[in-house]
Amino acid sequence: MIPMPREDTPLWDDSEVLECVMVVPEAPDVKSFVFRPPSGATFLFRAGQFITLDLPLPGGVVSRTYTISSSPASNAYLTVTVKAQVDSIGSRWMMENLVPGMRLRAHGPGGVFHLPRQPDGKYLFISAGSGVTPMMSMAAFLFERGEEPDLSFVTCARRPSELIFRKRLEYMAGRIQGVKLHFVVGQDEPYEVWTGYRGRFNQLMLGLMTPDYLDRDVYCCGPDSFMQSVRDMLNGLGYDMSRYHQETFHAPVERVEDIEEIDDVIPQDRETAELDFVLSGVTSLCAETDTILTVAKAAGLNIPNGCNFGVCGTCKVRKRAGQVHMVHNGGISEDDIEAGYVLACCSHAIGRVEIEV
Template sequence: MAGQPALTVTADAGIWKDDEILECCAMVPEAPNVATFSFVSPSGNVFRYLPGQFITLELPVPGGTVWRTYTISSSPSRPLTLAVTVKAQEGSIGTRWMLEHLRPGMKIKATGPAGIFTIQPREQKKYLFISAGSGITPSLSMTTYLYDRGAGTDIVFLHCAKRPSDIICRQRLEMMAARVPELKLYFLVEEDDPYLVWTGLRGRLNQLMIGLIAGDYMERDVYCCGPEPFMNAVREMLIGLGYDMDRYSQETFVAPVKTEEQLPENDDVILDEAAEASVTFATSEITASCSETDTLLAVARANGIVIPSGCTFGVCGTCKTRKISGDVHMVHNGGISEDDIEAGYVLACCSHPIGAVELDA
C-alpha cells in the first residue's frame, strides 16, 4: 500500500535505539476500548528486547505532552515491528488519545525497552501464566516468543476477564494453541455477553480452579500480571497451596519496574510450622496448643470438638465459625461473604491461627 513503510530487513540493519522515532504502521481494535498499535523503525532497524519488557511512549495530547508506559505485546522473535496493546481506563488521557488519534503513518518518540518481568530466552521450563484485564500483554509476548521458538512451549495460560468480549487478543492465542498441543488456554469470565453463548469457565479465580486447571502447578514457574488486588489474591492462593514463591513473578501493568531494587515489598503472610499458636474454644472451655500451619478445623478435631464441615476447602461455608479474638490467616474459595468476615466469622477449614485465637465453639 502506498505510503506504508516497507517491512524488510537489509544486511546492514541495525538495532533500534530510543533516540530514533517510531512510526505507527498498524492499529487493530481488540476489545471494547482496547487496540494494538504496531510500530516500525523508519530507518529499517530491528527491535531487540526481552519478552515481557515495556516501553514508554511520548504522547502529544492536547494540553501538553504526557509519557505513558506500556508492556510490549509483540515478541522479540518478530523483530521487524514492535507492538503495544493498550486499554483505556476511566479517566485515561494518553491511552484515550491513542485510540482516537494515533493512526498508521504518524510518528512518536519512545524510550526503552526496559523491565525485569521476563522469561529467560534460552531456558526450557514449564510455565503458568495468570493474568487479568490488560495484564494479559506480557503473557501474550512471552507465549508468542515460546511459540515461535518451537521448543519448550509447555504453557498453561489462564486469563480472567469481566466478560467474553473483554478477552484481549483471544483469536491470536487460540490460533497458537490450535497448533501447539502443549499450550493450554483457559479463559475465566465473571459475566456472560448478551445473546452470545459462553461455554468456558465462569466466576472468580480461586485455589480450586488453579488445581483443576494446572494440576502440576507446583512444577511450573508462575508469572502473574493484573490489577494489584488481583495479584494480591493470586499470591495468597499460591501461598495457601504451599507453592514455592521463589518461582513466582509478578508485575503491575500500571507502573512496571526497571530493576530489582524498584520491586515493591509484598506483605505476604508465610506460615511457620515452628511458630507456636493456640486455639481456645470458648463454648467447650478447651484451649489447645498448635502450630501456625494447623487449620482451626484440624485443631478442633484433634481435641474432640465438632465443627460441622463439608468440602474442607473453603467453598461450601459449612464450617463458618465466629472468632471472638485473635488473628487468623484465611484463604478461602468463596465460601464466606465479606459481610460475614467483617462480622468476625472465619472458615475453620482454611483458617490458620496467628498466635492466640479464641473461637465461639
Template sequence: MTTSLVAASGHWTDDEALECVSILPETPNVITVCFQSPSGRPFDFKAGQFLTLELPVPGGPLYRTYTISSSPSRPMSLTLTMKAQSDSIGTRWMMDNLKPGMTLRALGPGGRFTAADHPAEKYLLISAGSGITPMMSMVTDFYDRGRTCDIVFVNCARKPSEIIFRERLEHMASRIEGLDLRWVVAERDKYKPWTGYQGQFNQLMLGLMAPDYLEREVFCCGPEGFMTAVREALAGLGFDMEHYHQESFQAPGTPGPELVEAPLPEDDLPEEDVQAEILFDISGVSASCPETDTVLAAARGAGVAIPSGCTFGVCGTCKVKKLEGEVHMVHNGGITEEEIEEGYILACCSNPRGKVTVEL
C-alpha cells in the same frame, strides 16, 4: 514519515522515535498499536518486557508504561496493547488522537518479567484483563520456535467477549502441542453459551487446570488485587515462591532515568515460627498454635468440634463467627463478602493472627 525498506545497521534504540503504522481494535476500550522504526531498524527485546511512551498531552508530556504484546521473533514491528480505564489519561489520549504516521518518543525496552530469564520445562501463565499482553508475547515467542512446549495459560476476564487475543491464542493452541488454554469469566455474554470456568479464580480451579502446578514456573500479571490473591493462593498451597514472577514496574517521571523494576511485594502471610492463640468462646477452651495452622486444625487439637466437609474453602460447612482478632483467609467461594463483613470465617482455610476469639 515513510519507513525504509532496507533496515539500517543494528537494532532500534530509544534515541529514535517510534512511528505508528496501524491501530487495531481488540475488545471494548482495548486497542493494539503497531509501531515501526522510521529507519527500518528491527527491534531487539525479550518477550514480556515493556516500553515507556512520552505522550504529548495538554499541559506537558506524560509518561506511561505499556507491555510489549508482540514477540521478538517478529522483529520488524512492535505492538503495544492497552486498555482505557475510567480514569485513564494517557491511554485515552492515544485512543482519541494517535493516528498512523504520527511518531512518539519511547524509553526502553526494560523489565525482567520474561521467560527468557527463567528457563523451565513447564510454565503456568496466569493473567487478568490487559495483563494478558506479556503472556501473548511469551507464547508467540514459543510458538514461533515451532517446538512442543508445556504451558498452561490461564486468563480471567469479565465476559467471554472481553478476552483479549482469544482467537489468536486458540489458533496457536490448535497448531502447537502443549499449549493448554483456560479461560475464566465473571459472567456470560447474553444469548451465548459458555462452557468454560465461571467465577473468581481460586485454588480449586488451579488444581483442576494444572494439577502439577508445584512443578511449574509461574508468571502472573493483572490488577494488583488479582496478583495478591494469586500469590496468597499459591503460598497457601505450599508453592515455592522462588518460582513465582509478576509484572511490576514503575515508569520514569522524566526522560533519562533507567527503567526500574519494582521488587515483589512482601505479603503478610502466616509464619510457622509465630504463635497464635485461639479462644473458643462458648466452650471456654483456648489453644495455642503456629500461625500456619488453620482454625479448624487448632479446634480439633483442642477437642472442639467444628462441622466440616471439603476442608478446601468451597462447601462452607465450617463457617463460624469470629468475635475478635484477625485471621488470614484464602477461600474458594464458600463464603460471601457480606458474611465476611459480618465477621464470619471458614475455619478450614483461616489462619489465626495473634489472639483470636471465635463463637464456639
C-alpha cells in the same frame, strides 16, 4: 510509506520517534497500537518487557509505560495493548486520539519481567485482565521460535467478551500441542453459551488445569489483589516460590536490584497462635498451621462444615478481632470478607484471634 527492513537495517534506539501504523480493537475499552520507526529500523527486546511513550496531552506531555504485547521474534514492529480505565488519562487519550500516521517519542525497552534467553523449561502463565499483555508476548515468542513449548496458560476476566487475545491464543493452541489454554470468567454473557471455568480462580481450578504446577516456572500479572491470591494459593500448596515471577500494573521494575522483596504471610507450624471462641468462653492455643475448624473440633465446639476445602461456604464464621490467613476456593464473597467473615476450614490464626463461636 514506511520502508521494509533490510538485512543491514540497524536496531532502533529511542533517539528516533515511533510511528503508529495500525490500531486493532481487542475487547471493550482495549486496543492494540502497532508502531514502527520511520527509518525501518528493527527492534530488540525480551518477551515481557515494556516501553515508555510520551503522550502529547492538551495540558502537556505525559509519559506512560506499557507492556509490549508483540513477540520479539517479530522485530519489524512493536505493539502495545492498552486498556482504558475510567480514571486513566494517558490510556484514555490513546484510545480516543491515537491513529495511524501519528508519531510519538518513546523510551526503552526495559524491564526484568521476561523469559530467559533460552526458554526451554516448563511454564505456567497466570494473568487477569490486561495483565495478559506480557504473557501474550511470551506465549507468541514460544510459539514462533520453532520449538515445541510446554506452556499452561491461564487468563481470567469478568466475562468472555473481556478475554483479551482470546482468538489469537486459540489460534496458537490449535496449531501446536505444547500450549494448553484455560479461561476463567466471573460471569457469563447474556444469551451466549460458556463452557469454560466460572468464578474466582482458585486451588481446585489450578489442580485441574495444570496438575504438574509444582514442576513449572510461574509468571503472573494482574491486579495486586489477584497476584496476592495467586501467591497465597501457591504458598499454601508448597510451591517453590523462588520460581515465581510477577509484574505489577503500577510500577514495572527496570533493574533486578530494584525488585521489591515480597513478604507474604505464611502460617508456620512452629509459631503459636491463640483462638478465643468468644460466644462459648473457650480459649485454645494452637499452631499457625492449624485451621480454625480443626481447633474448634478439638475443643469440643461445633462449627457446621461440608467440603473442608473452602468451596461450599458452610463453615463461615465471623472474626471479631485479630489476623487470619485464609486461602479459600470460592466459598465466600468479597463482601462477607470485608464484613469480617472467614471460612473456618481454610483459615489460620496469626497471633490472637477472636471468633464468634
